[in-house]
Structures are given as structure tokens and as C-alpha cells.
Amino acid sequence: MRRCVCPGSFDPVTNGHLDVIERASRLYDEVTVAVLVNTTKQGLFPVEERMDMLREVTEGLGNIRVDSFDGLLVDHCRERDIPVVVKGLRAVSDFDYELQMAQMNHRLSGLETLFVATNPEYSFLSSSLVKEVATFGGDVRGLVPDPVLDRLVTRLRRS
Secondary structure (H helix, E strand, O other), rough: OOEEEEEEEOOOOOOOHHHHHHHHHOOEEEEHHHOOOOOOOOOOOOOOHHHHHHHHHHHOOEEEEEEEEOOHHHHHHHOOOOOOEEEEEEOOHHHHHHHHHHHHHHHHHHOOOEEEOOOOHHOOOOOOHHHHHHHHHOOEEEOOOOOHHEEEEEEEEHH
């Protein structure tokens, strides 16, 4: 069975993330979407809610598992026998950072990384930018899946 992982914070999941996950799902038999638990950062959404949103927006794909991890991605992958990381690249600046991560992961455990060029429609998109625009009342419809948009608007109203 061909398996890969798509890791990230997904706070919240965007249509750019979803594009990469969908494309990975056509290449691999099983895709684990792994939400990073970062204890040093307070996210807008708790990890469990991010995982719920990911399950909801990927349920139609059929070969997606949603999980979380803390610590090193290589340890998470080793424990689950996942040999490949799939990462989306938006710009050259992403490549510089992700290449270093890929090389370190490979050195630590032999983990391979597959880079997927982001759909140009989403090349500017990040969770941070979505949150910033939405915080100030900007329209982020079409940048996040509809169920995520509903939760985002509700969460920001409460803040």
C-alpha cells in the first residue's frame, strides 16, 4: 500500500491545503493528514476542531485519515510506516524552508518528500492571511471550504 502524510497546522484548513490533499489522494492509496500540535502557539481553533474540519471537508475522498502529532514528523511517520511527505509549494520562499526540512527529515530517517506546485489560484493563500482578512471583516469566501468558513465567522464573532 502506498502511503503518504500531508502535515501542517491547518488553522484553519484552506482551499489551497485541500487542493494538495486531493491531489495526493489521487497518487497514494492512503493519505494521512497530520495536524501539528504546537504547544508554544495558541491557535484560533483547538487541534480537535481542526481535525473535525479536515474530516468533514475530506470525507468524500475515501482514502484520507486525519491524525495529529507533536514532536518530530519523522517519528510520527516511522510509527505509522509512512515513507513519504507531500508538501505544497506556493513560492520560492516556501521552497527554501521546505527543502531544508525535507533534507533534515531524510537525514534523520530516510523519509522522502514530494513537492507539489500549488494551483496558481491559491498561490497567495495561507491560513494566517485568511484569519487576518476575516478578522477585519474581509470576505474569505472561496478561500476556505464552506463548512470552515461558517466556523471561522462564528469563532471570530466570539473573539
